[in-house]
Amino acid sequence: MYKDLTPIQSSPSVSGVLKHGYISVKEEGLKAFIWSKRYMTLRELTLSFHRNESTPQALVLIFLKDITAVTRTDLKAYCFELVTKDRSYFLSCKNDEELYSWMHEIYSRSPLMGVSNPTNFVHKVHVGFDPNTGNFTGLPDTWTKLLTGSAITKEDYANNPQAVLEVLEFYTDQTKRNEDEYGTASLIPNSLPVAPSEAEVDRWANLMPKQQAAPPRPLRPDDRPYIPERSQSVDNLAVTQRMSSLAIYDDKGNQQRPNLAPRGPELAPHSPGYAPPLSTSPNKYNNAPPSASLRQPSPYGLPRNNTAPIGKPPVAARPAVADAAAALEGTGAPKVVVERRISTMTEQEIMEKLRSVVSSGDPSTLYSKIKKVGQGASGSVYVAKHLTTNTKVAIKQMDLSLQPRKELVVNEILVMKESTNPNIVNYLDSFLVKSQELWVVMEYMEGGALTDVIDNNKLTESQIAAICFETCKGLQHLHSQNIIHRDIKSDNVLMDPQGRVKITDFGFCAKLTDQKNKRATMVGTPYWMAPEVVKQKEYGAKVDIWSLGIMAIEMIEQEPPYLDEEPLKALYLIATNGTPTLKKPETLSAELKNFLAVCLCVDVKSRATSRELLDHEFMRRAGPAHSLRPLFDFKRGER
CATH class of the missing domain: 1.10.510.10 (Transferase(Phosphotransferase) domain 1)
Structure with missing residues (x-):
């Protein structure tokens, strides 16, 4: 699998070994069908594959800063995928404990995992x-x-x-x-x-x-x-x-x-x-x-x-083969489109998302504020009443120009709209006034x-x-x-x-x-x-x-x-x-x-x-x- 690669000498500046052991590796690409037993070594800044534990030269050297994802996969029973900027590697372990231990250690040292820290x-x-x-x-x-x-x-x-x-x-x-x-x-x-x-x-x-x-x-x-x-x-x-x-x-x-x-x-x-x-x-x-x-x-x-049984549940026999058969028959599951998280959107995209979920119109023609009951850094909470039904409501009024994390506001509205339940404060409506003033109308809890x-x-x-x-x-x-x-x-x-x-x-x-x-x-x-x-x-x-x-x-x-x-x-x-x-x-x-x-x-x-x-x-x-x-x-x- 790696015979065409020039051996790389581990960098002397890299700190000592943090974790090491044998693992089966398969690389995506032309030789993706080959699994090779390699000795994997994790250091503070790098992950390297060696022919065996006595070989100091690395066949492949991956900088942790280039790792973009570490995810479990069904390719084998105890397998996870390591995605870098250039390619993916599939790593197969002996058991769950070994698998999660490697994922744990690699994930914790990869700067590109999640939001910048x-x-x-x-x-x-x-x-x-x-x-x-x-x-x-x-x-x-x-x-x-x-x-x-x-x-x-x-x-x-x-x-x-x-x-x-x-x-x-x-x-x-x-x-x-x-x-x-x-x-x-x-x-x-x-x-x-x-x-x-x-x-x-x-x-x-x-x-x-x-x-x-x-x-x-x-x-x-x-x-x-x-x-x-x-x-x-x-x-x-x-x-x-x-x-x-x-x-x-x-x-x-x-x-x-x-x-x-x-x-x-x-x-x-x-x-x-x-x-x-x-x-x-x-x-x-x-x-x-x-x-x-x-x-x-x-x-x-x-x-x-x-x-x-206290032991692990049986692993389905050769899931990759079943997936391949389904794909050949055209009966496999369609490719899943990964939903983009709000936290990764730009401010412009967040505001567009917000405009798509709020109601149009002027809320002051529907509700009358009774008294202020709360004050935050970017807005206030009021008790109000509906002008037609006289029903009391709570209104959270926010100046979005003072809200540094607008994605939290959008997230709150989206979750409340999806979560109607007797034990959840129910969302009633929301309005965007003059582009920057947001009103969120919610059920009022008197106590x-x-x-x-x-x-x-x-x-x-x-x-x-x-x-x-x-x-x-x-x-x-x-x-x-x-x-x-x-x-x-x-x-x-x-x-x-x-x-x-x-x-x-x-x-x-x-x-x-x-x-x-x-x-x-x-x-x-x-x-x-x-x-x-x-x-x-x-x-x-x-x-x-x-x-x-x-x-x-x-x-x-x-x-x-x-x-x-x-x-x-x-x-x-x-x-x-x-x-x-x-x-x-x-x-x-x-x-x-x-x-x-x-x-x-x-x-x-x-x-x-x-x-x-x-x-x-x-x-x-x-x-x-x-x-x-x-x-x-x-x-x-x-x-």
């Missing part, structure tokens, strides 16, 4: 940690200043230097992008998920009955260069953050997780049928030796499908945000269950349409005295498509983000489940975890502690604690889905709609 400079300098001095080496000046002014200690550096670097990058990027009323903006995840090993799965059983502390975990190589990584599966269970990450929509080669109830196909990958308990001791790692079996009963009583309810009440478990149940119904609707909200929190859940609970604020929603079945951007409000989002991993809809769990803690304790910590320290705790520690776990029912446990699993595959949560035992404790009415008694004095 303003902190990519970290990949071009040798950032390290010197355990003798207890200091980082090669840090950019900006990061050095941030660390000096933060509450992160040298002990934190030594305990988990990788996490310190992750939160520095996250915080820097969030600060740079946090320019408008929508909050934080997108970052690029730096890895793909790796399916848990059988040993990791087995360790779940031992984590359940014990709450004792264990020795600190040994660190493993992470998705970032130079600093060792922690396991992101079971080992990350302890005190976690209020950050919200997404589920991974991966239907190829992953185990199927048993459902809690037979509700049809689910969007998320497999997981064991139960989750670890929340830690009740701060800053402890709940590790246990992998000796117990999954057959032992779950102490939380969640049913498991004991007949389902306001859940945040106000939390600040003025001590909620019962029955009320918490009712609010979680209604919110989860809205999430299940979104997830069934492959939509991720990505910013679930008490500010974005609205209520009224009639007991209605609805999700709002869809600026950060993402649509999962066949071409993009995992998201690769970091958005949302940091305190509600799941650990995998902070670590910049790819994700799916389960980020909303984590956020729902954090919102439940907010209803229990009146605030999310780490709210009193300064930002960098909070991000560090989120990245390192895992599942949050409850302040008074002994006051909560077993059902509520288990609900939090299945929402706040660090291991994404073991985290519950929205469909499963609807059948959770805690949801059966939800009170009727009128049970929420007393939560608005505090508003009587405001009228």
Whole structure:
């Protein structure tokens, strides 16, 4: 395959080997039918193919800056495609773990993956940690200043230097992008998920009955260069953050997780049928030796499908042959046209898209503003009434010239138009006035945000269950349409005295498509983000489940975890502690604690889905709609 290529000597300026191993390679073009066994070596800036492990010369040298896509393909059972500016390579692995590991490492170091990351400079300098001095080496000046002014200690550096670097990058990027009323903006995840090993799965059983502390975990190589990584599966269970990450929509080669109830196909990958308990001791790692079996009963009583195999599902025999036969018969699926994402459009294209979805006419002839109820950097929110029906509505009025990210506005309108549901604040209409003034008319929720309810009440478990149940119904609707909200929190859940609970604020929603079945951007409000989002991993809809769990803690304790910590320290705790520690776990029912446990699993595959949560035992404790009415008694004095 490569005999006509001149061997390339690896560049002496390239840093040391980060990953290496044998792999089967097939190149597109004239010799596309040939698979060759090659020794692949990944360095910080390059990927090279060698004849064998003892051959220093590279047959092919690919610069990571030239890689434009890393995607899984059905060409073989465990195969992915590497696309460069010049050609494509198909790489076949032995198993899923190896496949995702390679994809993870290559993806995380390829600058052209997704949106440009303003902190990519970290990949071009040798950032390290010197355990003798207890200091980082090669840090950019900006990061050095941030660390000096933060509450992160040298002990934190030594305990988990990788996490310190992750939160520095996250915080820097969030600060740079946090320019408008929508909050934080997108970052690029730096890895793909790796399916848990059988040993990791087995360790779940031992984590359940014990709450004792264990020795600190040994660190493993992470998705970032130079600093060792922690396991992101079971080992990350302890005190976690209020950050919200997404589920991974991966239907190829992953185990199927048993459902809690037979509700049809689910969007998320497999997981064991139960989750670890929340830690009740701060800053402890709940590790246990992998000796117990999954057959032992779950102490939380969640049913498991004991007949389902733990192994991977069978791979369809020779899918490429079947595809070829279908193509020959003319019965193959038509080529899919990849839908262009709004975030990649120019401002002119975004405005054209916006004009195509808004209504014509003057909204002031249809609606009369009653009072202003909110103010943002680029606009205001009003309560208004329809002049014909006298129906109250909410109107978000924005000056687009002051809106630096117009694509979020268009995204919000498009998602709301597609998502009519009793548990979602319904979109009614929109108007573009004088080219730059946008009116978005929405359903009015008299009670306001859940945040106000939390600040003025001590909620019962029955009320918490009712609010979680209604919110989860809205999430299940979104997830069934492959939509991720990505910013679930008490500010974005609205209520009224009639007991209605609805999700709002869809600026950060993402649509999962066949071409993009995992998201690769970091958005949302940091305190509600799941650990995998902070670590910049790819994700799916389960980020909303984590956020729902954090919102439940907010209803229990009146605030999310780490709210009193300064930002960098909070991000560090989120990245390192895992599942949050409850302040008074002994006051909560077993059902509520288990609900939090299945929402706040660090291991994404073991985290519950929205469909499963609807059948959770805690949801059966939800009170009727009128049970929420007393939560608005505090508003009587405001009228």
